[in-house]
Amino acid sequence: MSKLLITNIGLLATPTGRAAKSGREQGEILKLKNAWIMTEDGLITEIGTGEPPVMELERCFEAVDAGGCLVTPGLVDAHTHLVFGGFRQHELADKLHGKTYLEILAEGGGILSTVRATRAASEEELTAKARAALAEMLMHGVTLCEAKSGYGLSTKEELKQLRVVRELQDSQPVELVSTFLGAHAVPPEYKNDKDGYVRLICEEMLPGVAREGLAEYCDVFCETGVFTVEESRKILEAGLALGLKAKIHADEIDALGGARLAGELGAVSAEHLIAVTKQGIESMKRGGTIACLLPATSFYLGAEYAPARSFIEAGVPVALATDYNPGSCPSLNLQLVMNLACLKDRMTPEEVLTAVTLNGAAAVGRAGTHGSLEAGKKADLLIWDAEDLDYICYRFGSNLVRTVIKNGLPQSF
Ligand code: IZC
Numbered sequence: 192m193s194k195l196l197i198t199n200i201g202l203l204a205t206p207t208g209r210a211a212k213s214g215r216e217q218g219e220i221l222k223l224k225n226a227w228i229m230t231e232d233g234l235i236t237e238i239g240t241g242e243p244p245v246m247e248l249e250r251c252f253e254a255v256d257a258g259g260c261l262v263t264p265g266l267v268d269a270h271t272h273l274v275f276g277g278f279r280q281h282e283l284a285d286k287l288h289g290k291t292y293l294e295i296l297a298e299g300g301g302i303l304s305t306v307r308a309t310r311a312a313s314e315e316e317l318t319a320k321a322r323a324a325l326a327e328m329l330m331h332g333v334t335l336c337e338a339k340s341g342y343g344l345s346t347k348e349e350l351k352q353l354r355v356v357r358e359l360q361d362s363q364p365v366e367l368v369s370t371f372l373g374a375h376a377v378p379p380e381y382k383n384d385k386d387g388y389v390r391l392i393c394e395e396m397l398p399g400v401a402r403e404g405l406a407e408y409c410d411v412f413c414e415t416g417v418f419t420v421e422e423s424r425k426i427l428e429a430g431l432a433l434g435l436k437a438k439i440h441a442d443e444i445d446a447l448g449g450a451r452l453a454g455e456l457g458a459v460s461a462e463h464l465i466a467v468t469k470q471g472i473e474s475m476k477r478g479g480t481i482a483c484l485l486p487a488t489s490f491y492l493g494a495e496y497a498p499a500r501s502f503i504e505a506g507v508p509v510a511l512a513t514d515y516n517p518g519s520c521p522s523l524n525l526q527l528v529m530n531l532a533c534l535k536d537r538m539t540p541e542e543v544l545t546a547v548t549l550n551g552a553a554a555v556g557r558a559g560t561h562g563s564l565e566a567g568k569k570a571d572l573l574i575w576d577a578e579d580l581d582y583i584c585y586r587f588g589s590n591l592v593r594t595v596i597k598n599g600l601p602q603s604f
């Protein structure tokens with residue numbers, strides 16, 4: 192039995208509850224001064240303020256002194272393209288000369304360049320690379336992370352990527368939630384037969400993924416030149432029929448109507464949403480879809496920022512994630528995303544905290560067990576080199592996480 196007592200918490204800040212928070216509630220954070228947390232076997236058993244239960248401490252509790260600092264739940268990165276071969280630094284010059292993301296993709300670069308590198312890599316190589324990325328994420332405070340496929344684009348190669356996620360699930364500390372994104376781009380073999388590729392996804396890839404239990408979610412890159420709204424609908428419906436819940440890259444660059452589709456299908460989350468329309472937001476509200484915003488991608492593409500305030504005003508829960516990928520966001524620093532969400536999406540530090548904890552957990556179906564500091568939930572928490580929430584949204588570029596506790600165990604780096 193592993194028991195841990197975290198004492199001398201200057202400020203404990205956490206959302207509460209077991210479902211996504213929206214509207215005014217997104218900014219309601221429980222703040223306890225001079226607090227302590229008790230954990231047992233990886234779960235939080237009790238939280239209190241004032242003097243910690245010293246008698247308990249003398250009996251077999253290991254203690255961690257938080258040094259009067261801020262403690263929050265572990266961060267949840269609800270949108271990453273974790274497993275990939277290579278990087279795409281060779282595209283930087285093109286970018287600087289004004290080529291857009293979609294132009295690079297249309298010329299066979301971008302995602303398709305990463306597809307070539309991922310296909311050329313062995314499962315072991317991909318695993319080692321993603322494992323290193325997860326170690327860096329953990330150091331930056333991420334304790335739960337979504338991971339997409341989408342750089343294989345054939346049945347065999349997509350399954351290879353998802354097996355990497357499964358291998359990593361049990362062999363390193365960050366918990367993973369797996370998403371099938373076979374509809375990330377059209378592979379060269381189907382360049383002139385997109386319908387054939389959509390059929391392959393629906394009739395072969397998705398059943399294969401479901402049979403092996405390799406993913407919980409099905410996602411589609413619904414964008415100009417990639418997959419249309421109708422193709423996205425077909426693929427997401429095929430996934431739903433096999434028990435894979437829906438996510439969708441929607442209305443990032445062009446307002447195609449992906450957000451509206453997300454609401455109609457009751458998708459768990461829609462991602463990006465920079466170009467979302469009023470109807471899209473209303474549809475998401477009706478469908479109970481979470482808006483998963485990715486401001487580090489806006490930064491990296493020099494694009495606009497998603498209208499976070501419109502979602503909050505409409506009562507749509509907002510989550511924030513990195514979008515870690517080798518093209519439009521080669522960073523896995525969720526703390527930077529928190530800074531950008533404040534400064535560019537105009538979210539308050541309290542709303543941001545909910546977005547990267549409880550709402551992130553809800554976006555990956557884990558709000559019942561993760562994303563807040565409450566008795567019965569996972570003992571995933573962070574001790575920050577900070578005294579309050581404002582500080583962690585105000586400082587940027589440094590890693591302000593001092594100690595990561597995952598499953599009640601202090602991690603060492
Ligand atoms: O590799 O470019 N947006 N997919 C959709 C991505 C970014 C990942 C990539």
Ligand code: ZN
Binds near residue numbers: 270272440462514
């Ligand atoms: Zn993405």
